[in-house]
Structure formats: C-alpha cells, structure tokens
Amino acid sequence: MSVVVDSVTKTYRGVPALADVSMTLTQGVTGLLGPNGAGKTTLLKLLSTALTPTSGAVHVLGHDAHGSLEERTAVRRRLGYLPQEVSFPRGMTTFSFVDYIAVLKECNDTTTRHDEVRRVLELVGLSDSATKKLRALSGGQRRRVVLAQALLGSPQLLILDEPTTGLDPEQRASLRSVLSGIGHRATILLATHQTEDVAALCDRVIVIAAGAVRFDGPVQALVSSARGKVWLCDTDHDGAQVSWRTGTGRYRRVGGSAPPDGEPAEPTLEDAYLLMLGSSAPFDTTNENAVLR
Amino acid sequence: MGVSAVQTEAGDAELLRAAGNGDEAALRSLYDRHAAWLYVRLLRRCNDEDVVADVLQDTFLGVWRGARSWRGDGEVAAWIWGIGLRRLISRLRGTRAPTPARADEVDSAAGNVVSAEETVLLGVEHGDLAAALGRLSPELRAVVQATVLDGLTTREAATLLGLPQGTVKGRVRRAKELLRVEMAAPVRQLGGLG
Amino acid sequence: MKWHAGEELIGRYVQGRLDLGRCASVEAHLLACAECRARLTAQVPPQVTDRVAGAWSGLREVLDVPRLPATVRALRRVGLSPDAAVLLAAARSMSTAWTLATVLVLTFAAMAAFTGTDAGRAAYLIVAPLIPVAGVVAAFGPATDPLTDLTRATPFSAARLVLIRAAGVASTSIPLAVFIGIALPGTQWLAFAWLAPALAFVLIILTASTWIDPLVAGGVVGVGWSAVVATATRLEGPLVPVAGAVQPLYLGLAVAAGLVLALRVRGSNSPGGIA
Numbered sequence: 001m002s003v004v005v006d007s008v009t010k011t012y013r014g015v016p017a018l019a020d021v022s023m024t025l026t027q028g029v030t031g032l033l034g035p036n037g038a039g040k041t042t043l044l045k046l047l048s049t050a051l052t053p054t055s056g057a058v059h060v061l062g063h064d065a066h067g068s069l070e071e072r073t074a075v076r077r078r079l080g081y082l083p084q085e086v087s088f089p090r091g092m093t094t095f096s097f098v099d100y101i102a103v104l105k106e107c108n109d110t111t112t113r114h115d116e117v118r119r120v121l122e123l124v125g126l127s128d129s130a131t132k133k134l135r136a137l138s139g140g141q142r143r144r145v146v147l148a149q150a151l152l153g154s155p156q157l158l159i160l161d162e163p164t165t166g167l168d169p170e171q172r173a174s175l176r177s178v179l180s181g182i183g184h185r186a187t188i189l190l191a192t193h194q195t196e197d198v199a200a201l202c203d204r205v206i207v208i209a210a211g212a213v214r215f216d217g218p219v220q221a222l223v224s225s226a227r228g229k230v231w232l233c234d235t236d237h238d239g240a241q242v243s244w245r246t247g248t249g250r251y252r253r254v255g256g257s258a259p260p261d262g263e264p265a266e267p268t269l270e271d272a273y274l275l276m277l278g279s280s281a282p283f284d285t286t287n288e289n290a291v292l293r
Numbered sequence: 294m295g296v297s298a299v300q301t302e303a304g305d306a307e308l309l310r311a312a313g314n315g316d317e318a319a320l321r322s323l324y325d326r327h328a329a330w331l332y333v334r335l336l337r338r339c340n341d342e343d344v345v346a347d348v349l350q351d352t353f354l355g356v357w358r359g360a361r362s363w364r365g366d367g368e369v370a371a372w373i374w375g376i377g378l379r380r381l382i383s384r385l386r387g388t389r390a391p392t393p394a395r396a397d398e399v400d401s402a403a404g405n406v407v408s409a410e411e412t413v414l415l416g417v418e419h420g421d422l423a424a425a426l427g428r429l430s431p432e433l434r435a436v437v438q439a440t441v442l443d444g445l446t447t448r449e450a451a452t453l454l455g456l457p458q459g460t461v462k463g464r465v466r467r468a469k470e471l472l473r474v475e476m477a478a479p480v481r482q483l484g485g486l487g
Numbered sequence: 488m489k490w491h492a493g494e495e496l497i498g499r500y501v502q503g504r505l506d507l508g509r510c511a512s513v514e515a516h517l518l519a520c521a522e523c524r525a526r527l528t529a530q531v532p533p534q535v536t537d538r539v540a541g542a543w544s545g546l547r548e549v550l551d552v553p554r555l556p557a558t559v560r561a562l563r564r565v566g567l568s569p570d571a572a573v574l575l576a577a578a579r580s581m582s583t584a585w586t587l588a589t590v591l592v593l594t595f596a597a598m599a600a601f602t603g604t605d606a607g608r609a610a611y612l613i614v615a616p617l618i619p620v621a622g623v624v625a626a627f628g629p630a631t632d633p634l635t636d637l638t639r640a641t642p643f644s645a646a647r648l649v650l651i652r653a654a655g656v657a658s659t660s661i662p663l664a665v666f667i668g669i670a671l672p673g674t675q676w677l678a679f680a681w682l683a684p685a686l687a688f689v690l691i692i693l694t695a696s697t698w699i700d701p702l703v704a705g706g707v708v709g710v711g712w713s714a715v716v717a718t719a720t721r722l723e724g725p726l727v728p729v730a731g732a733v734q735p736l737y738l739g740l741a742v743a744a745g746l747v748l749a750l751r752v753r754g755s756n757s758p759g760g761i762a
Contacts, residue, residue, distance in 0.1 A: 045636065048636070048639075048640040049639065049640055050635075050636045050639040050640055073642045076640055076641055076642040077642045079640055081636075081637065081640040083636045083637060086633075086634065086636075086637065087633040087634075088633065089577065089580060089581045089633055089634070090580065090581075090583065090584075091580045091583075092577070092580065093553055095551045095552065095553070096552070096553050096573075096577075099552070099573060100573055100574070100577045101637065101641065103570045103573045103574055103643070104574075104638060104641035104642075104643040104648070105641050105642060105643070106641075106642050106643060108570050110569050110570070113570075114548065114551070114552065118551075127317070127318070128316050128317050128318040128319075129315070129317075130317055130550075130551045131315055131317060131550055131551060132315045136315075149637070305521070317547075317550060317551075320550075321543075324543055324546075325528075326521065326524060326525070326528075327524065328539045328542070328543070329524075329527055329528040329531050329535065329536075329539055330517050330524050330527045330528070332531075332535060332538065332539055332542075333500070333501055333527065333531065333535070334514055334517075337503070337510065342538060345538075346538050346539075346541065346542050347542075349538075349539065349542045350542040350543075350545050350546045350549075353542075353546055354546060354549060354550070357550060368518055368519055370517070370518045370519070370524070371518045371519075374518060422508055423506065423507075423508025423509060423512075424508070426506065426507045426508045427506045427507065427508065429507075434507050437507070438507055438511070442507075442511045
C-alpha cells in the first residue's frame with residue numbers, strides 16, 4: 001500500500017473541490033482521468049504535500065503527508081512532483097534549474113548532484129540543451145525539464161499532472177517508455193484528460209469528476225463497461241448519448257438506444273470514458289467532433 | 294572516447310555552427326575529432342602535461358564561446374589551432390621558465406630509411422630544408438619552430454620558451470645564418486626567414 | 488588530397504620520433520585532413536586518451552554549471568557552502584523584478600531627500616529601511632518564488648529556505664539603496680545611517696513571524712517606524728532616530744532578535760509558520 005487516501009475533502013471558500021475521496025495506490029502506473037475542474041490537480045497537490053485537506057488523511061509510504069514536520073519531510077524525500085503549470089524563474093538554464101531543485105531535494109554533494117542532474121536530463125532527452133536558457137526552449141522541452149526534476153533521486157512516488165501537454169507524438173512515446181521503465185519499482189499517478197495516455201500507459205485508472213471518484217479499477221474493466229453500447233453507422237441518428245463523425249466518414253455512437261443500421265463496435269477507453277461522464281458530469285473530451293446529446 | 298572520431302554525418306563547419314547555437318553534443322563531436330591531435334601538437338611546444346591538459350580544456354571553452362563569431366573561412370582545425378596556441382602562450386605568460394620544448398629523439402634508423410610517403414611528402418616541398426633543420430641544435434630548432442613554423446612574434450616565442458626576448462632574437466639570427474649556409478638554394482623557400 | 492601521412496608516420500609523430508621538418512609537414516597536413524586526424528586519435532597512447540577525457544569532464548562542468556553572481560562568489564570565499572550558494576544565487580535572480588520595483592520607490596524617496604528639506608530627509612529615512620523589510624516579507628510568498636508548489640514538495644527545510652531567500656532579497660536591495668543614497672548629494676551619511684535599523688527590523692520580522700503572519704509583522708514595523716521618524720521630525724529633526732547615540736540600540740535589538748530567532752528555529756518553529 002504505497003498511498004492511502006482516506007475520505008479526503010478539500011473545500012475552497014465553501015466550494016468543495018474534492019468531496020470524500022478515497023483510494024489506494026500501489027506500485028505501477030495509475031491514471032487519474034477526468035475533465036478539467038474535476039479536482040485532479042487538487043488531489044495531486046494534496047498528495048505532494050503542497051496543500052492540506054479540509055478533512056480526511058493521506059498516508060504516503062507509511063507516513064502522514066500532513067502530520068508533523070518529520071513525517072512530511074519523510075514523504076517529500078520520496079516524492080517527485082510534476083505540477084501542471086510552472087512559471088520559470090528568469091535567467092536560469094536547463095541545468096541550473098534542475099540543479100536548484102536537486103539542492104532542495106537535499107542532494108548536497110556537488111559532484112554526485114551534477115551527475116544526477118545529467119542523468120535525469122539524459123532520461124528526458126535534454127542532454128544537448130543543458131546550457132540553454134529556459135526561455136529559449138520550446139513548450140515541450142520546458143515540460144520535459146520539469147519532468148526531469150521530478151525524476152531526481154529516483155522517487156518512490158511520482159506524481160505527474162498533465163505530463164504530456166505540449167509534447168509531440170514522438171516525445172509522448174519516449175515519455176511512455178521512460179515511465180514504464182520506472183513503473184516497475186515506483187508508484188506513479190498520472191493525471192490527465194487524454195484517454196490515449198491512460199490507454200497506453202496505465203494498468204489502473206481512476207475516473208474523477210466534480211470532486212468525486214466515479215471509477216476505480218483496471219483499465220480493461222472500464223473499457224468493458226462500454227461493451228455492447230458502441231456502434232458504427234453510416235448515417236447519424238438521434239438517441240445516442242454521444243456521437244461523432246470518424247475519419248472514415250462513418251458515425252460512432254456511444255450509449256443511448258441502438259441505431260437501426262448500427263454495427264456493434266469494439267469499445268475503446270475513450271468510449272467508456274465518455275459514456276461514464278455523459279451521465280451526469282460536465283462534458284470534456286479531446287475529440288472535438290463529439291456531440292453530447 | 295573510444296568512439297570513432299570521424300562522424301560522416303556532419304562536417305566540422307556544421308558542428309561549429311551548431312555549437313554556436315548552444316548544442317553541447319556538437320561541441321562534444323568536435324572535441325572527439327580534434328582534442329587528440331591538439332593535445333599532441335601542444336605537447337610538442339610545451340612539455341608539461343598538466344599545463345597542456347589545462348590549455349586543451351581552455352581552448353575548447355574558447356571554441357564554445359567563439360563559435361558564433363567564426364567567419365566560416367578556412368579549416369575549422371586551423372582555427373582551433375590558432376586558439377590553442379594563443380591560450381598556451383597566455384597560460385605561460387608570467388610563469389617561470391617552463392620546461393623547454395623537448396628535443397625530439399629522432400629515430401636514427403627512421404632518419405635514414407625514407408618511406409615512399411615521406412618522399413612524396415617532403416621531396417616536393419623542402420627535403421633539403423628538413424635535413425638542414427635536423428642539423429640544428431635543439432635550442433635553435435625550438436626557436437625556428439616557434440617563430441617560423443608557428444608564426445609567433447619574438448615576444449610570444451620568448452614566453453613560450455621561457456627565454457628573454459634578446460636570447461630568442463639572437464638564436465633566430467644564428468639559425469638563419471646556419472640555414473643560409475647549409476642550403477645552396479635561395480632562402481625564400483623558408484618563407485618568413487627571408 | 489594527393490597523399491596521406493600514413494599510419495607509420497603518424498605513429499612516429501605521436502611518439503615524438505620525428506624530426507622538426509617532417510613534424511611541420513605532418514602538422515600542416517593534419518589541419519586539412521579529417522581522416523588522418525582520426526588515425527592520430529586512434530594511435531595515441533592510453534595516457535593521452537585519459538588526459539583528453541579528463542579535460543572534457545572538466546570542460547563540461549564549466550559549460551553546464553553557470554557562473555555564480557559576483558556577490559555569491561565572494562560569500563563562497565568566506566565559507567558559504569556550495570549548495571547554499573546555489574540557493575542564494577537563485578533567490579537573488581528570482582527577486583530581480585522585486586528589486587527593480589524597490590529601486591524605483593527608493594529613487595523617488597532619495598530625490599525627496601535631495602530637496603534638502605527636513606521632510607525630504609524624513610521621507611528617505613522612512614522608506615530606505617522599509618525596502619529590505621518589504622523584501623523580506625515578500626520572501627515568504629509567491630512574489631519572490633514562482634515555484635511555490637514545487638518547492639513545497641521538496642524536503643529542504645522551509646525555515647532555512649525562507650532565511651536564504653530573505654537574505655537574497657535583502658542583499659540585492661540594500662546595496663542599491665545605499666548606492667542611491669550616496670549618489671545623491673546631501674544625503675551621504677544618511678545613506679548608511681539606516682542600515683542598523685534595517686538589520687534590526689529584518690530580524691524582528693523574521694522572529695515575529697514564527698508567531699504571527701509575516702505580513703502583519705511587516706505592517707507593524709512599517710507603521711511604527713514611520714511614526715517614530717514623523718514624530719522626531721516634528722519635534723527635533725529627522726536625523727534624531729538615527730543619531731550616533733541611538734545606533735547601538737538598533738544593534739542591540741538586532742542581536743536580541745537574532746538570538747530569539749535561533750531559539751525558535753531550533754524548536755522547529757519556522758518563520759511564516761510554514762514547514
């Protein structure tokens with residue numbers, strides 16, 4: 001049991017961002033899937049000890065994430081955190097930024113620290129940009145810099161908030177290989193609103209919407225929940241929960257009543273996700289052509 | 294550094310331009326190609342390995358910083374040598390007399406057996422000059438190498454060799470006289486000596 | 488390339504068994520031939536390879552690790568540890584926007600003092616020590632740390648970090664404030680007179696913030712000092728609060744506050760209550 005979240009609630013000025021959320025995380029990659037505003041970032045900030053819950057408890061690797069200073073420090077020593085947004089200080093280079101964080105992670109010996117900085121930069125493919133100023137990097141490169149600092153010290157718990165933003169398909173693929181390499185010995189929680197990332201990387205998925213957990217289990221189980229509810233047809237009809245035009249010119253329909261000329265289709269994670277969200281939560285998907293009925 | 298130093302993908306000029314844009318891998322490639330010969334060549338001017346290793350590092354730091362302002366004319370290797378030699382001189386400036394450039398232990402056997410390559414290499418240029426130079430004493434050879442072959446000023450040569458400028462001037466004069474005598478041909482072959 | 492130097496010739500060159508004339512030719516050739524350069528690289532003895540590799544490691548350190556700013560380098564020489572130096576340099580660079588803003592404020596205050604009137608001098612005297620005070624208060628929050636979420640997730644002692652960042656902010660603004668004070672005629676001595684009070688205030692705020700909100704502590708100090716200077720100006724003149732006889736008072740306050748702060752931090756109470 002690496003991480004135990006026990007009935008955690010977090011309210012901001014009376015508005016609950018998270019309501020009575022519980023979950024247990026173990027080794028491997030778990031996806032935290034949900035639309036924007038669902039509470040993913042809040043949950044991640046709670047796990048990374050940047051925020052304290054209004055009620056409930058979080059235990060990371062046996063330590064209370066919001067307990068005494070010693071407990072919190074023990075958690076932070078085993079943690080790697082990739083925030084959703086990072087505003088970089090001016091004038092820093094790739095190397096000096098990661099070096100700065102490495103000092104904050106208590107890596108005191110200069111030579112070991114510099115070697116570690118180079119190691120993580122190599123992992124994310126930024127060795128050649130070590131001396132470049134941060135503001136001279138592209139968006140995807142900056143994201144990788146922040147990922148690099150999260151990997152410092154080979155943390156046992158890796159918390160990633162939208163790690164693939166701004167990455168092109170090739171970079172996503174290499175991120176996936178980096179994470180699957182680490183997933184064997186660490187607990188990784190990956191928050192995203194992109195189902196492809198979850199499908200490609202995660203064994204487990206937790207769907208969260210409007211501050212509550214809607215699903216918690218193996219990815220396959222979520223996919224299976226849409227079995228028998230997905231069809232492909234040549235013309236569009238009413239009555240589906242979500243439908244959209246695919247690249248081949250046919251229409252994909254999820255949920256609702258079976259169309260007369262529909263051909264049952266093998267469900268994808270995205271289908272299952274849309275089906276689950278469509279029932280009550282605000283709609284959000286990367287598929288721009290989707291129409292929510 | 295056991296990797297083959299010749300990467301057929303990029304030429305030196307491309308690498309240098311990339312290094313000017315902050316690409317450290319490009320500098321690494323340039324280093325892999327040029328550091329060894331530069332080290333050896335510098336060592337022949339200054340027989341102190343620690344000094345030469347420092348100068349090597351310093352030279353490539355200069356390459357990194359100066360890559361932007363390289364005008365793209367001529368060989369990159371020649372440009373690098375120019376930086377290296379200047380760095381060596383400034384490194385030695387203000388120090389006590391360094392160990393002088395070593396008198397090469399010329400393999401007497403090798404000196405007699407001239408390979409086919411060498412015949413082509415030298416015969417076309419100045420075979421007589423090579424022989425004449427070989428007959429100079431090590432001190433005179435050192436000043437000839439510094440002033441004529443490396444193109445240093447008297448002052449720079451003095452710094453390199455750890456000698457007073459007057460001594461350098463005197464030796465250059467003597468070397469010129471000896472070579473003029475040795476060689477029947479006009480001295481214009483020697484370039485800077487005329 | 489009509490000919491190449493050949494393995495054997497290069498070998499002799501590398502071993503130093505070649506006379507000057509041939510050496511010159513080989514060297515000239517190497518400048519123009521990549522292939523022979525590669526041959527040379529392959530032929531050098533292991534100790535040369537090691538030397539060359541070692542020089543690369545040293546070079547890479549110089550390339551990758553940016554040079555610390557001058558002030559921090561100076562502090563390193565007097566014993567600042569290398570990791571604290573990294574943090575201090577970062578803190579200084581993160582507070583440049585803040586420093587620029589304070590320079591602006593300070594310039595106006597100094598120009599007021601330039602008018603030579605009591606009111607002008609009082610204005611400068613009020614503003615000058617409050618600049619580092621405001622900077623230290625800002626050191627607690629996102630104004631001088633754009634990476635708050637990230638830094639909170641790291642194990643480094645938050646108390647130590649606040650102190651380093653406060654030092655970073657103060658050390659960029661104080662010299663500037665002094666410089667501006669000196670540069671404008673008529674305020675020379677005044678430019679230094681507020682340093683002791685500033686030190687005392689900074690330490691008082693840091694200590695007080697182990698109990699109360701740093702913003703509150705800063706506010707109290709700011710209002711209090713302004714009142715003291717304003718009252719003195721009306722009664723005797725603005726220079727009274729920083730007269731030579733009063734200076735030791737501030738130093739005493741600074742020492743006392745420093746001691747209490749040390750005790751509080753030791754007892755795991757950090758400035759700003761964040762941990």
